Amino acid sequence: MSSIKHGLSIGIERIENDFFLSLKAVGRLTHEDYKIITPMIDSALAQVKAPKVDxxxxxxxxxxxxxxxxxxxxxxxxxxxxxxxxxAIYGNKNWQEITAKVGSWFISGEIKYFDNLHEALSWVKE
Structure with missing residues (x-):
């Protein structure tokens, strides 16, 4: 029996009301992955009035x-x-760039796709 690696890893940094989330997605994500990660994000943001998240x-x-x-x-x-x-979405597949564009229809902030990690990090930290 072989196992297939999948899931989300998360880093959360906070300075006053400003948050920086770093997410690494691996494999094909499942509902079970979101049952774990969603409460972590909700809990971190619920502790602050009017959080600003990058x-x-x-x-x-x-x-x-x-x-x-x-x-x-x-x-x-x-x-x-x-x-x-x-x-900032750092990826290496064409459909990820399309996902970023579609996501921008539903999110009030800016979403951009990058195929270079340093450019993505520089933009999101500006």
Whole structure:
């Protein structure tokens, strides 16, 4: 029996009301992955009135989402919509660039796709 690596790792930094989330997505994400990560993000942001969130997503090992996990991702984005300031998506697949463009329709902050990690990090930290 072989196991397939998948999931999300998260880093959360906070300075007063400013948050920096770094996410690394691996494999094909599942609803179970979101059942773990969503409460962590909700809990961190709930402790601050009017948080401002910048995000760096490393999707270079992301293969996609199960349908329910894609819905979980969409709900998470809507729930914290007004809190996101910048989201940088670092990836290496054409569909990730398209995902960034579609995501910008639903998030009040800016979303940009990058194929260079240093450029993504520089932009999100500006």
């Amino acid at each position: 995000v760096l997503i490393d999707g270079t090992e992301l293969e996609g989402w199960e349908l329910r996990a894609a819905w979980d991702d969409f709900k998470l984005g809507l729930k914290h919509n007004n809190e996101f300031r910048k989201i």
